[in-house]
């Protein structure tokens with residue numbers, strides 16, 4: 195049941211945004227480089243196409259936005275802008291629209307004495323949580339809906355998956371529920387409640403998919419011999435037909451659930467047992483307009499491909515796929531994803547492949563030096579390294595940026611975040627103490643700091659976690 199509605203004031207903002215767009219000719223869109231930002235850009239671009247509006251889209255990192263020059267009649271910022279000083283160079287008669295779900299710098303009634311149009315749509319201004327209730331793509335979808343383009347709802351769903359809006363409960367809440375319902379009603383989305391939640395349901399053989407389980411170190415983690423043995427034992431894939439999760443009957447799924455539940459119960463301290471169902475059960479999302487065996491069919495896999503493009507500066511390829519190109523752009527997307535996977539595998543091999551361990555364990559955390567790993571992929575690599583180390587502690591990856599700074603990525607088992615540790619907040623605090631900046635989600639976050647303050651950062655971080663990590 196849908197319990198949240200778009201607040202009236204926010205709805206009025208959408209009407210205003212529609213009017214501003216209709217009255218503008220020369221339009222520029224800035225959007226973020228991740229899945230959410232790419233979905234946002236694709237929705238906006240589709241609206242503008244359908245309205246016959248000339249427009250330019252640029253996918254950017256947050257750091258290029260501060261004091262940005264505005265060269266167009268209307269500049270739209272999506273999935274970013276609320277937290278950056280984008281108004282510094284705004285001149286009279288220019289127009290700005292922001293659709294962002296990150297903490298805003300400016301109030302709802304922001305005015306700076308100049309005479310330009312400023313419209314910021316941010317759920318936080320309306321008391322709506324921007325981490326779990328709506329993200330950038332969702333905000334853009336509601337604008338599309340204002341124009342009557344409900345058919346873009348599925349992209350709103352994809353953005354929310356990419357933004358991990360459902361991680362706390364395994365399903366969508368708040369305004370995300372409205373988007374999900376629109377996509378179901380339109381026939382674009384099939385929602386399977388409380389499905390087995392294992393990544394790669396359409397494209398990975400189950401014995402491979404299971405081996406990537408890394409929230410807890412299990413006998414099956416990174417061990418396909420073990421996963422094959424288990425599937426055989428359960429009678430799910432006795433002949434090694436390389437079944438995918440999607441091909442399993444409900445009965446088989448129940449068997450597998452029980453098996454995983456038991457296995458995890460044996461591996462975790464008692465206090466975590468109540469969180470186990472959340473680790474393996476969640477709603478799954480199928481895009482009905484995609485081919486059955488395509489990696490675009492499952493929302494999680496689709497979002498991975500979007501992120502792969504972002505990490506490799508191919509956001510436009512991703513956007514064209516979202517806008518409907520299933521030929522040229524889709525081929526390019528597959529090539530980007532393939533390259534991306536190879537780069538990740540090489541990086542993992544470098545960190546976790548050899549006998550000598552590159553992972554250094556401190557009292558409350560562990561880290562590795564990812565020298566040579568591109569800053570764009572160090573986060574993904576860090577997440578994958580989790581399967582090779584102590585899951586009870588967060589893992590931190592370091593790599594150097596082009597500008598001689600240090601990029602930090604942190605990942606941890608979802609169990610740590612279910613227990614209430616918010617690493618995004620902790621990393622924001624600690625990185626600012628050493629002259630950097632950071633933030634993010636409770637279990638996936640990052641920061642940039644000056645390179646010479648690395649050991650200080652580690653020391654402070656380790657101390658901050660005293661009493662919070664069980665050894």
Ligand SMILES: [Mn+2]
Pocket residue numbers: 230231273295329330357
């Ligand atoms: Mn976002």
